[in-house]
Amino acid sequence: MSSESVILAERGSTAHQRAAAARDVTLLELLDRLLEGGVAIDGELTLAVADIDLVRVALRLVVASVDSLEPGADDRAPQNGA
Amino acid sequence: MVYVYALSQPPSDAPGGCGLDGAPLRIISTKRLAAVVSDRGAAAPRVSEDALWAHERVVEQFMLERAVLPMRFGSTVADDGAVRTMLVTRQQELTVALQRVSGAVELGVLATYEKESRTDDQPAAAGRGAGTAYLLRRAASHRRARALAERLDRSLAELSRARLHRPLSCAEPRVRAAYLVDHADVDAFRGRIATLNAEVEDAQIACTGPWPPYSFTAAQAP
Numbered sequence: 001m002s003s004e005s006v007i008l009a010e011r012g013s014t015a016h017q018r019a020a021a022a023r024d025v026t027l028l029e030l031l032d033r034l035l036e037g038g039v040a041i042d043g044e045l046t047l048a049v050a051d052i053d054l055v056r057v058a059l060r061l062v063v064a065s066v067d068s069l070e071p072g073a074d075d076r077a078p079q080n081g082a
Numbered sequence: 083m084v085y086v087y088a089l090s091q092p093p094s095d096a097p098g099g100c101g102l103d104g105a106p107l108r109i110i111s112t113k114r115l116a117a118v119v120s121d122r123g124a125a126a127p128r129v130s131e132d133a134l135w136a137h138e139r140v141v142e143q144f145m146l147e148r149a150v151l152p153m154r155f156g157s158t159v160a161d162d163g164a165v166r167t168m169l170v171t172r173q174q175e176l177t178v179a180l181q182r183v184s185g186a187v188e189l190g191v192l193a194t195y196e197k198e199s200r201t202d203d204q205p206a207a208a209g210r211g212a213g214t215a216y217l218l219r220r221a222a223s224h225r226r227a228r229a230l231a232e233r234l235d236r237s238l239a240e241l242s243r244a245r246l247h248r249p250l251s252c253a254e255p256r257v258r259a260a261y262l263v264d265h266a267d268v269d270a271f272r273g274r275i276a277t278l279n280a281e282v283e284d285a286q287i288a289c290t291g292p293w294p295p296y297s298f299t300a301a302q303a304p
Contacts, residue, residue, distance in 0.1 A: 027131065029190050029290045032248065032258075034134050037296030038154035039089060039176070041168060 084110075084119045084165055085127065086157045087140040088150040088294070089176060092116040101140050102127055110162050115169040115176055117153075118144050126158045141294045149184035151176060152294040178301040186243055186262050187292035189271055193230055193257040195285040230285060231257045237278055241271045246297045260297035268292060 085102055097107040097118050105120035118140065127133050134155060141152045159165055169176070231247055234257065238245070242261040263271050272289050279287040 025192060025288065026290060029192070029293070030134055030138060033152075033188075033260075033293060033296035034137060034155035035129075036154075037299065038152045039157070039179075039299045040154045041086070041157045041159060 083122050083124060083126075083158050084161060085122050086153045086159065086165060087118045087120075087137060088144050088152050089115055089117050089169070089180070090144065090148050090150045091180065093148060097140075097144060099140070099143060102133055102136050107140060110165045110169075112166055112169045112173070114173055115180075117165050117169060119165060122158070126156055129155070138294075145187075145294050149180050150294060151179055151183065151299050152296050154296075175301045179299055182244075182301065183262065183295040183298055186264050186295065186298075187268065188295045188297055189242075189261050189263050189268065189292060190290035191234060191238070191257070191259045191261060191275065191287065192290065193234065193282075193285050193287045195226065195230065195256070227257050230282070231259065233282070234259065234278065234287070237274060238271065241267045241274060244298055260293075262295060262298045263292075 085105075087101060087107075091114070092111040093109060093116060096109055099107055101107050101120035102122065105122055107118055107120050110117045110119055137155050141150060144150050145152075159168070235245065238261055242263050244262040246260045248258040248260070261271070275287055275289040279285075
C-alpha cells in the first residue's frame with residue numbers, strides 16, 4: 001500500500017506535516033503487522049530476526065513522532081465537552 | 083537458507099519479480115499448500131524500512147491473484163524440506179486460516195484524540211511525585227479509548243468479518259484496530275470511516291490499507 005491511501009483528516013496542519021504524518025502512520029502500521037502479525041514459524045525451525053530490540057525502540061520513536069504530528073494539534077482550540 | 087513471504091493454495095504459475103536483496107522468487111508446493119520463497123545466505127535479514135517494504139511488496143503482488151496468508155517478517159528456515167515439513171504438519175490449521183481470509187483484505191483503523199492536557203500528560207514528567215494524578219489520567223484515557231473503540235465496532239461490524247484491537251503499550255490517546263473486510267465492502271468501509279471522522283468531533287479517525295491479512299492468520303478468532 002502507498003502513503004496516499006492513508007486518509008488523514010484535512011483540518012489543521014500544513015500539507016507538509018500531513019504528508020510526514022501519513023508516512024509515519026503507514027510505517028507504524030507496516031512495522032506492527034510485519035513484526036507482530038502474520039504466520040509465525042515454529043520456534044525450532046526459525047532464526048531470530050536480527051536487531052529486533054532496536055526495531056522496538058524505533059517503533060516507539062515513530063509512535064512519538066506521530067503523536068507530535070497529530071493533525072490539527074497545533075491550531076485547534078482544546079475542546080472541553082469530550 | 084530459505085526466506086518465506088506468504089502461503090497460499092498451490093498457484094498455477096510461478097511468481098515474477100524479486101524479493102529481499104533482489105533474490106528471485108520461487109514456489110515450494112505440497113499437494114494442498116504452497117509457499118512463495120527466495121533463497122538467501124546464512125544470515126537472517128536485518129530489519130530496515132527497505133527490507134520491510136520488500137517483504138510487503140512480494141506479499142501484495144502474490145495476493146492480487148489469490149487468497150494468501152502473509153508470513154511474519156524474518157521467517158527464515160534451513161531449506162526446502164523445512165518449508166514442506168511446516169506445510170504438511172500444519173496443513174489443517176493453515177487451510178482453515180486461508181478459508182477464513184479468502185476474498186477479504188485487512189483495513190487498519192487509527193483514531194487519535196485530543197489529550198486532556200498536552201503539557202503535563204507525559205509519563206516521564208508526571209510519573210514522579212504526582213503518581214495518583216497520573217494514574218487517574220491514565221484510567222480516564224483508557225475509558226475514553228474503550229468507548230471510542232466500542233463506537234467504531236458498532237458502526238463497522240456489519241461491514242467486516244472480524245476485528246482485532248491492538249493493545250497499546252502506554253497511555254497514548256489513540257485506538258488502533260484491524261478489520262477483515264470483504265473486497266466488495268472496502269469502499270463502503272472507507273466511506274463509513276469518513277462519516278465517523280466527521281461525526282466524532284474530538285477524534286481524528288483514519289483508515290489504512292488494504293493490507294494482506296497479517297492480523298487474521300490464526301485459524302480461530304482470538
